[in-house]
Amino acid sequence: MAALVTVFALLFVDRHEFARLNRENILWLAASVATTTALWIFYYKALADGKDATVAFIDKGSFVVAVLLAWLNLGESISVRTLTGARLIAAGLWVVSRGQP
Numbered sequence: 220m221a222a223l224v225t226v227f228a229l230l231f232v233d234r235h236e237f238a239r240l241n242r243e244n245i246l247w248l249a250a251s252v253a254t255t256t257a258l259w260i261f262y263y264k265a266l267a268d269g270k271d272a273t274v275a276f277i278d279k280g281s282f283v284v285a286v287l288l289a290w291l292n293l294g295e296s297i298s299v300r301t302l303t304g305a306r307l308i309a310a311g312l313w314v315v316s317r318g319q320p
């Protein structure tokens with residue numbers, strides 16, 4: 220994933236933007252690469268060891284959590300469209316969780 224993002228950046232980001240990167244930006248980018256790599260490793264390990272439906276269930280719920288945390292912690296305004304999508308995902312997760320054992 221990091222390689223694809225790097226290729227995309229090299230192809231489509233203006234070269235002058237790279238000059239604006241400072242040490243703190245590079246540190247956060249490196250942290251993002253490390254955590255994203257760990258996320259995918261754990262995700263595929265969970266798929267290999269667990270039930271696919273359970274892993275996917277938790278994964279889809281992360282969008283709802285991200286929207287909630289962005290609103291609570293970052294003070295982001297949430298559009299009606301995003302709120303509607305998050306509610307529909309939450310409703311879908313609730314319906315699936317109530318399915319047959």
